[in-house]
Amino acid sequence: MNAIVEPPKAAPDIVPEDGIRLTPEELKRRRSRSVAIALALGALVLLFYIVTIVKIGGNLLQDGGGLM
């Protein structure tokens, strides 16, 4: 008995024919850029947070905590 074996389907190609396929080296460099951007944005959030706390804290001390 011969089973009918269907030929394996080709994996869907998400990169168009005329698109650019990144080489492993190019992917590595893109990853390093992404990590650097993430770190820079994280550092920026931290910096703004700390500076805001310091500025608000200084103002609160100056006007007696705003409670008087």
Added chain:
Amino acid sequence: MAYSDVHKSGRAVAREGVNMGSARDYIALLKPRVMSLVVFTALVGIAVAPGHINPVLGAAALIAIAVGAGAAGALNMWFDSDIDRLMRRTAPRPIPAGRLEPGDALGLGLVLAVASVTFLGLVINWVAAGLLAFTIFFYVVIYTMWLKRSTSQNIVIGGAAGALPPVIGWAAVTGTVSIESLALFLIIFLWTPPHFWALSLYRSDDYARAGVPMLPVVSGAAATKRQILIYAVVLAVVAATLPPLLHFATAAYGVIAGALGVLFIWLAWQVYRMPESDTEMKPARRLFAYSMLYLFLLFAILLVEGGFRGWMA
């Protein structure tokens, strides 16, 4: 930039439409070594200034100044990418090496320039922010775009940009520009020509190939050596006397700065006596290396003394 030109030189690593820059390349655009000197001299401006700044805000000011310096470096690399590829020292930079497009440097430089000045103005004060904006403008427009390619006095006048960071640091604390901060400016301003001319003596072929009218290319080695010696003498005297006379450094600083200055003059004298036939130019290389140590030591002493005064207050 035409990548094809770079391909022909065998240094290309990028394909059309693919950003081949790594994080390291973008950091290189900010000239981290120059940035470290800027941060250090600005820190000294903050430390010796009268008055008090919250350490966190002081650190924030330094970050803004560092980013502003980085922005100026990126804009310099954007504009100079054509001549950078012609010089040995600058050819490995990300743009001439073909890993980044000039537009990448332009975009990064403009964004960081606006961000750093705005941040410094909002968090510290607008005098310091204005000075930072002026520094970036002077370095990019006056020095890079105009003076560098048009006059042999390029780094004399352009050196003002590199001399401003301690003035910005001082202004971050006091909100003003004073005679003391201008003395710090003057020390770096006088230090810049002998520092760069020592380098340009043994790299004059590079500058000539790129068409940059550095003093040795335009006026010759003899005139450059004479100018180095004159600047060395004036620098040594000013650096040793002005800070104590203006009472923001002690007599001990004056003595040490005087001794360091004598060594600077002696090395400049060795350069002056260097024969025309000397192609290795070891004295010039020695002076270039020592000039960096000299400025670092002067400002380190000022930093220690300023920090000590602040601690005692």
